Amino acid sequence: MxxxxxxxxxxxxxxxxxxxxxxxxxxxxxxxxxxxxxxxxxxxxxxxxxxxxxxxxxxxxxxxxxxxxxxxxxxxxxxxMAELGDMFAQLLRDNGPAAMLYCPGQGDTRLREEICRVMASTGIAAASPDDVVVTVGAQQGLSLLATVFLDPGDIVLAEGPTYVGALGVFQAAQARVRHVTMDAEGLIPEALEAAIAESDTPPKFLYTVPTYQNPTGVTLTDRRRAAVLDICDRHGLLIVEDDPYGMLAFDGEPPAPLRARTDDGVFYLGTFSKTFAAGLRVGWVLAPPAVRDKLVLASESQILCPSAFTQAAVTRYLSTMPWRxxxxxxxxxxxxxxxxxxxxxxxxxxxxxxxxxxxxxxxxxxxxxxxxxxxxxxxxxxxxxxxxxxxxxxxxxxxxxxxxxxxxxxxxxxxxxxxxxxxxxxxxxxxxxxxxxxx
Amino acid sequence: MxxxxxxxxxxxxxxxxxxxxxxxxxxxxxxxxxxxxxxxxxxxxxxxxxxxxxxxxxxxxxxxxxxxxxxxxxxxxxxxMAELGDMFAQLLRDNGPAAMLYCPGQGDTRLREEICRVMASTGIAAASPDDVVVTVGAQQGLSLLATVFLDPGDIVLAEGPTYVGALGVFQAAQARVRHVTMDAEGLIPEALEAAIAESDTPPKFLYTVPTYQNPTGVTLTDRRRAAVLDICDRHGLLIVEDDPYGMLAFDGEPPAPLRARTDDGVFYLGTFSKTFAAGLRVGWVLAPPAVRDKLVLASESQILCPSAFTQAAVTRYLSTMPWRxxxxxxxxxxxxxxxxxxxxxxxxxxxxxxxxxxxxxxxxxxxxxxxxxxxxxxxxxxxxxxxxxxxxxxxxxxxxxxxxxxxxxxxxxxxxxxxxxxxxxxxxxxxxxxxxxxx
Known part of the structure; x- marks a missing residue:
């Protein structure tokens, strides 16, 4: 075959x-x-x-x-698959030369607009396409944030247990991971306070998957989201919010993302891997302008630019097919x-x-x-x-x-x-x- | 649109x-x-x-x-584009579920076999698919080699002038670039000897685009290839050979790649960006097993895995369409x-x-x-x-x-x-x- x-x-x-x-x-x-x-x-x-x-x-x-x-x-x-096949074929007929070419390192403009519409539906209302960097899955977004923020020896806080791919990123960055204990309501605010207090140097950020977490399936409750944001704000601790599963809700909608509650100090990672197709490797980071510029430079160094074809495919899927x-x-x-x-x-x-x-x-x-x-x-x-x-x-x-x-x-x-x-x-x-x- | x-x-x-x-x-x-x-x-x-x-x-x-x-x-x-569109559509109909899924971090096995056939046609005859790592363009291959080999302060030798994207990688790795002078026959062996001698620490590798170089268009002559390999061998200097343009020959075939002359100490970077489609972002690194394992780990940390879809598209293109x-x-x-x-x-x-x-x-x-x-x-x-x-x-x-x-x-x-x-x-x-x- x-x-x-x-x-x-x-x-x-x-x-x-x-x-x-x-x-x-x-x-x-x-x-x-x-x-x-x-x-x-x-x-x-x-x-x-x-x-x-x-x-x-x-x-x-x-x-x-x-x-x-x-x-x-x-x-x-x-x-x-048949409908998607027709769509891919039509995409090449309509815009093949551009889809088969390099694109800007930050990602395609139309896709970044569509991404903002997707985020708006989860409660992140005020995001600008200018602040979105398209990545090779959310994994690359996390890797870019590590490139921009982590020096060897830096401390990162993360839920215990946490996503294995995040551990790989932090290990490659030679950072030290400190786990924050979780229970059925997600990470425990008091444990977060304690982890910050016990760090010998201020942690660079908290990495969290607050909704339907990998690996536990646990969701940080609404009340705890407010508490976590408050703690991070008081300690000047940045948050990396990884949200691949938020749209896969079974029992009613989950609490709004952390990023929906503040645009200050939260970097948001999204992906189409679970809502559309992991094999296209299209994700994104939402970050304020100064950080965004650095993420783009870091991404150009890693991959030059994401695939124009898979970006075009996701853009067309979102704008012409019943993706919801x-x-x-x-x-x-x-x-x-x-x-x-x-x-x-x-x-x-x-x-x-x-x-x-x-x-x-x-x-x-x-x-x-x-x-x-x-x-x-x-x-x-x-x-x-x-x-x-x-x-x-x-x-x-x-x-x-x-x-x-x-x-x-x-x-x-x-x-x-x-x-x-x-x-x-x-x-x-x-x-x-x-x-x-x-x- | x-x-x-x-x-x-x-x-x-x-x-x-x-x-x-x-x-x-x-x-x-x-x-x-x-x-x-x-x-x-x-x-x-x-x-x-x-x-x-x-x-x-x-x-x-x-x-x-x-x-x-x-x-x-x-x-x-x-x-x-019409034929490619049909091919993409058929690919999704035949193998859509796998093409839309994650794949192994090293890349698809069938594609790695096809890549070895492509390399064989340039003179790299003995490469094994096991030693190929599929990357998001050759850029990611270079970035992975930098991740695996470069510590801050390390010296990298490169032609002067050299590919701007390589400078970005070396800068991100906090390495020091030392240029080796070129002329119409490519980099000058005596200048390479001198650059090695002048380095305060042994250079980690020589980065070179020996064929139709970006930015000069210059090709390292056959005689100089032998000289460069000899110098690197004597000094234990690794070579990163970046070969995106070798198939785009106008005036007869170019000299065989450095990697075709030795399988020792040369890492070879290839890409389909210029022979097929840059927008699919499919490239590769050929490296010996010990290094290959580290490149795969580094790639999983950066991007988890390359796009299964674009890999499947390139595989099918190479195996069913008149790509030559x-x-x-x-x-x-x-x-x-x-x-x-x-x-x-x-x-x-x-x-x-x-x-x-x-x-x-x-x-x-x-x-x-x-x-x-x-x-x-x-x-x-x-x-x-x-x-x-x-x-x-x-x-x-x-x-x-x-x-x-x-x-x-x-x-x-x-x-x-x-x-x-x-x-x-x-x-x-x-x-x-x-x-x-x-x-």
Whole structure:
């Protein structure tokens, strides 16, 4: 199949195995596996960037007989491919020469206008297209903010657990991550105050995914949003608000983004990866003019400019196709799968196990029965043909050993049922093993 | 026009005004123009990254009445848009769900195989798809190599003049650039030896565009390639070979890439921006396994993964469409325009002016008559409705004041004739002004 970037079911499952979705790309250093003539030549930052030893395990997770609850993929089979194909073809016929050319480093003007309309619908009303920088997914937006703000040794505050891709960025920047404890209402204001107080140097910013967080599915409540903003304002702490999931609401609309409540000191990261198509790699940063100029320079240095074609595709999609209706399709699909997952967990998981009840997004976060190590258990799970991401991948400090992330957006309800059933068996066996040795 | 990323002639001309093409994005610091509340918070690297004061001038160059010889754009109007549109549509129908999803950080396997076939045709015969990392254009490849190898204060050697986007990368990495003098046969081996000897610390690598260089159009001769490889080998100096233009040959095939002569110590950067479509942003790095792993980690941190869609589009293009025939179309078109430019320069330029005769690629490099400053002359040129890039943009050391880069790939032959005619008048006036003041 020419042009196939991994198009069959097996490969699509494999496509879930990026560092984003395996969730643990940087937790354990592997060394000595490859003869490396360049060791003496690397930059200092490279010594902190390491591949995970569980990457190898995830090669197994890509096999079709394994039910992967480990991915972080949207279900792109829900997109109307024939209509999109016609749209892409028409785009090339109408504006091909420009879509196939370089574009300004800040991104296409029309797209930045559309992005402001999208943000306005989430409550960010006063944003100007001039203050939007188009990026290769929100990941590049975060990487650019790190380039602009982080010196080696700087402190970044982040939820514990947090998005694994953010940990990768902070590690590459040689920053120190300090986790702020969360509960079912999101990060705890008192813990944020404490983290600021305990920092030996003022933290450069707070990185947060306040809505349907990756990996926990938890949402920062309205009351806590006000408290967090107040604390950050009092301490002069900048906020990086990462909001990929805000539109994927199942149980009513989420609280307005932090950026909707203030235009001062909050950098907002958005993406079309979950509302349209991750494979186009179109995201954005909203930042005040002085910072925006620096983000554009940093982006030109990294990639020259984002793809004019994928920007044009997103612009045309937003302006000519019923994209809000498509978001509803994703919401309905994922809500059904979340319900399935929650019901199956309640049905089959042993006592002592708890999990979050996400109001939207892609993930459930589970606490294993006491004494069970999710990473140690992974080979057994893979042997039983089910995959998840161990909790340690989402921590910079070794935390998360008793936890795991489960994805419900990509596998079908049927696969979720089977996956949770298998997982329950694995946990049950691990619990019995634990009891044997601690009896 | 929905989805238009700048589709009319004016905007397409504007699309040439990225930092790559204006060629001078970082030469002069502008400060104090924006009230900046974040000054105290930026990372150290940001203080070396500055926008050019001539950026504002180039807003003028985007006007349709201005003939821009300043761009660095391929002529994408030569692509068969209807056929490409059909191909894109079919791709989505066949493999849409995977093309719209995340993919592995290293890039799509099938594409990496196709890339090895492309490289084999240039003489790089033994490359393995495992050693290829797909990037957002060759720019990201260079940025990743900088991430992996460059610490602040490190020395990088580069031709003088060199690609402006490379200077941006090295500046962001806080490296020190040392230029190696070139002549009509490319960089001078003795000057390379001298630059190594004069470095207070061993240079991390030599960055070179050996074939149809940007900005000079000059090609490193076969004999000199051997000499450069020998020098680098003796001194243990790594080479970053950037080869975007090698397939755009007008006067017979160019010498084989450096990487074709050794697989030791040469990192090779390739791109489809000039052979297919810059707007898809698909390039690659070829690197040995140990380095490749680090490049993948660095890329995942920057962008998570490249666009699965644009990778699938390039893969399908390479495997199902007559892409080598299309490269010939570009070659023929650009050769005709080069010939036009060289003929017009010979016809109308004043005595004391010289220029290169590129055997391929996109650019002519011109030396102005003694005492004429190309940057100082730019406002006058724009007033006369012609644009070029002053030579200072391609130097890290203030060099290039008496030089300019002229692009012949994007403007039509008719526009080139008119542009060179206008430019000759501007240079003539500047020469007379010079004579008045030095008489």
């Amino acid at each position: 020419p042009g196939n970037p991994g198009g069959d079911d097996c490969a699509a499952e494999y496509a879930g195995m990026t560092s984003e979705s395996i969730g643990a790309a940087r937790e354990v250093t592997v060394s000595g596996t490859t003869l490396d003539d360049y060791t003496d030549r690397y930059a200092a930052r490279i010594h902190g960037m390491a591949q995970s030893e569980i990457r190898a395990l995830f090669a197994v997770a890509s096999r079709p007989e394994v039910v992967s609850l480990a991915g972080g993929n949207p279900d792109t089979t829900a997109l109307p 209706q498509q978001v509803k399709v994703f919401r309905t699909l994922y809500q059904e799968r979340r319900d399935t997952m929650l019901a199956c967990l309640a049905e089959s998981m042993p006592a002592g196990m708890t999990w979050t009840r996400p109001g939207g997004g892609l993930f459930v976060w589970a606490d294993l029965p006491h004494g069970i190590d999710s990473k140690a258990m992974l080979p057994q799970a893979l042997a039983e043909r089910v995959a998840y991401v161990p909790g340690t991948g989402f921590h910079a400090d070794g935390g998360g050993t008793g936890q795991m992330r489960l994805n419900f957006s990509f596998p079908t309800s049927e696969r979720i049922r089977e996956g949770v059933r298998r997982l329950a068996g694995v946990i049950d066996a691990a619990t019995r093993l634990r009891d044997t040795f601690t009896a | 929905p989805g238009n990323p700048g589709g009319d002639d004016c905007a397409a001309e504007y699309a040439g005004m990225t930092s790559e093409s204006i060629g001078a994005a970082r030469e002069v610091t502008v400060s104090g123009t924006t009230l900046d509340d974040y000054t105290d918070r930026y990372a150290a690297r940001i203080h070396g990254m500055a926008q050019s004061e001539i950026r504002a001038l180039f807003a003028v160059a985007s006007r349709p009445e201005v003939v821009s010889l300043a761009g660095g754009n391929p002529d994408t109007t030569a692509l068969p 025939q299309q490269v010939k179309v570009f070659r023929t078109l650009y050769q005709e325009r080069r010939d036009t430019m060289l003929a017009c320069l010979a016809e109308s330029m004043p005595a004391g002016m010289t220029w290169t005769r590129p055997g391929g690629g996109l650019f002519v490099w011109a030396d102005l008559p003694h005492g004429i400053d190309s940057k100082a002359m730019l406002p006058q040129a724009l007033a006369e409705r012609v644009a070029y890039v002053p030579g200072t943009g391609f130097h890290a050391d203030g060099g290039g004041t008496g030089q300019m880069r002229l692009n012949f790939s994007f403007p039509t032959s008719e526009r080139i004739r008119e542009g060179v005619r206008r430019l000759a008048g501007v240079i003539d006036a500047a020469t007379r002004l010079r004579d008045t003041f030095t008489a």
